[in-house]
Amino acid sequence: MNTPNSLDSTPSNGISVQAPSKQDLVKSGENDKAPAMRLSVNNRRYWEGRLYRAFYVRDGERFMVPEYYVKLNHAGKRRGFNLGSSNKEVAAEKAREISNYLKANGWDATLEKYSPTVTRTALNPTVAEFLAEVERTAGLKARTFHRYAMYFRSIVAHIAGIKDKEGSRYDYRTGGRDEWIAKVNAITLDAVTPEAVADWKADYLSRAGNDALRQTKTARAFNAVLRSAKSLFSSRIISADNFRVRVPKFKTRDSQNGEREIYWFENLSFEKCGSMKFSPPEGLTYQSLIIAARRELREKQPDAYLLLLLCLCAGLRRAEADVLKWDQIHYGAASGDCFINIEANEFIQPKHGSGGRVYAEPELLKELIAFKARVGGGFVVNSHLAWKATIHFRYRCKAHWAVLNAWLGQKGITDRKKIHTLRKMSGDAITKSQGIYAASAQLRHSNLQVTTKHYTDPRQQAPLLVTGLLMDKPVKVVAKDEADAIIDQISKLPRKSVNKILKVLKKMNAKPRASKAAKAMAKRSVQLAA
Numbered sequence: 001m002n003t004p005n006s007l008d009s010t011p012s013n014g015i016s017v018q019a020p021s022k023q024d025l026v027k028s029g030e031n032d033k034a035p036a037m038r039l040s041v042n043n044r045r046y047w048e049g050r051l052y053r054a055f056y057v058r059d060g061e062r063f064m065v066p067e068y069y070v071k072l073n074h075a076g077k078r079r080g081f082n083l084g085s086s087n088k089e090v091a092a093e094k095a096r097e098i099s100n101y102l103k104a105n106g107w108d109a110t111l112e113k114y115s116p117t118v119t120r121t122a123l124n125p126t127v128a129e130f131l132a133e134v135e136r137t138a139g140l141k142a143r144t145f146h147r148y149a150m151y152f153r154s155i156v157a158h159i160a161g162i163k164d165k166e167g168s169r170y171d172y173r174t175g176g177r178d179e180w181i182a183k184v185n186a187i188t189l190d191a192v193t194p195e196a197v198a199d200w201k202a203d204y205l206s207r208a209g210n211d212a213l214r215q216t217k218t219a220r221a222f223n224a225v226l227r228s229a230k231s232l233f234s235s236r237i238i239s240a241d242n243f244r245v246r247v248p249k250f251k252t253r254d255s256q257n258g259e260r261e262i263y264w265f266e267n268l269s270f271e272k273c274g275s276m277k278f279s280p281p282e283g284l285t286y287q288s289l290i291i292a293a294r295r296e297l298r299e300k301q302p303d304a305y306l307l308l309l310l311c312l313c314a315g316l317r318r319a320e321a322d323v324l325k326w327d328q329i330h331y332g333a334a335s336g337d338c339f340i341n342i343e344a345n346e347f348i349q350p351k352h353g354s355g356g357r358v359y360a361e362p363e364l365l366k367e368l369i370a371f372k373a374r375v376g377g378g379f380v381v382n383s384h385l386a387w388k389a390t391i392h393f394r395y396r397c398k399a400h401w402a403v404l405n406a407w408l409g410q411k412g413i414t415d416r417k418k419i420h421t422l423r424k425m426s427g428d429a430i431t432k433s434q435g436i437y438a439a440s441a442q443l444r445h446s447n448l449q450v451t452t453k454h455y456t457d458p459r460q461q462a463p464l465l466v467t468g469l470l471m472d473k474p475v476k477v478v479a480k481d482e483a484d485a486i487i488d489q490i491s492k493l494p495r496k497s498v499n500k501i502l503k504v505l506k507k508m509n510a511k512p513r514a515s516k517a518a519k520a521m522a523k524r525s526v527q528l529a530a
Helices: 022-028 044-048 088-114 127-137 142-160 165-170 176-185 194-208 212-231 286-296 302-313 318-322 362-369 398-410 418-434 436-443 448-454 480-491 495-510 516-529
Strands: 016-018 052-058 061-074 077-082 250-254 258-262 329-331 338-342 356-359
Touching: 044 088, 061 088, 077 088, 127 142, 127 176, 142 176, 142 194, 142 212, 165 176, 194 212, 286 302, 286 418, 302 318, 302 362, 302 398, 302 418, 329 362, 338 362, 398 418, 418 436, 418 448, 436 448, 480 495
Parallel strands: none
Antiparallel strands: 016 061, 052 061, 061 077, 250 258, 329 338, 338 356
């Protein structure tokens, strides 16, 4: 006897319907109890109880897809279908229609009719097919996807032996880049084996030679390439229900678990690349830099001056300062509520969803607003270039950034990313004055670990005390706990006795040969008595 409402039963039409899990129903807001009575598989209400809504996560925020979905099992395969309607009754009718068609015609005809974009799972996809599927399903920002794909193609090109003739992969104008990409896109994923990427890693790291500094830089660059390429293969992407490309796995020997299957990157480890702690440029402080900029740039290069204030004094990222608008600056002179509001708009999406308020001193905002009448328009910084959406980095204030970059080089900043050094100097100064937590909040890092990786709070340093020990005649130093106990005992004595002790201590402190320990004891005792 068929029991259609049971998960392990097979309805009379020969198709097993995959009911949504309780977790799926809770997440989609469809946690209604199924009807107590048993319904026919051809009954619309039967299908209403098996619908669910999918969701996706972007920048840490979850978004619900409005259309309903249903999962169907047939001939040992399972697949979800987008029913194309947010109306439950209409979606249930569509689910019943697909189910009946699947029984009569099989998977290929059903997928071709109801999922025309891809009719079957690609078992050995090319790089082009894989990247197209990631772009279609992952919901990555265009610029992020472009960077990930670029790094992955560079790995594939090395493995396949595709040479870059005199930088042709960067030739956008005469077709060299298109030709290089076409060759890489034709390679199948089964060529990217664990052994091949291990050889790629060894070759990549060997470029550094024996230069220790270059080895560190090469290790960091390698980690960036590997991290970006692996991001395309995250379980969130390739294990999604609507991902229709099969990523190959490769057999490997495991001393503990025997033979197992792995993806190409699972045995590839990141490199240790030393400390990432920021050290300010020698002999340069943020105070001296602001004073010099006001004297040298404010009148001659006002746009470069504004960009410096935004990156150094407010700690904005380069892309954020490039398209900052006047309506994002809130100057509450009376209330003291002064901040810059970094938010997603038509020009920018904050990195990792790191939007929010960037608090600033009233004096800074007052200085910025002083240029508003001269600048005009909606942007804080003028530019002859209009904003343009691109998948690569293109700054509308390109000319002003070049001026500022050259000026910073003259002031002694030698880092490759001189503009970003301004933001780091801001974070370093806040860490030293306000602590690591305040710096993390002001810089809008995704978590505290990012901040502690780059900055050191000097108040958390605990040097070993060696005062009085590194001398020809070591001085006995009274431990702090012992000194506190002595002072506590003195404080409990009668006033006359304390006065006598203080007189003795004052005489000891006046003697030029008095020990440092005695002088320290005298100073603390005098302070206590006062």
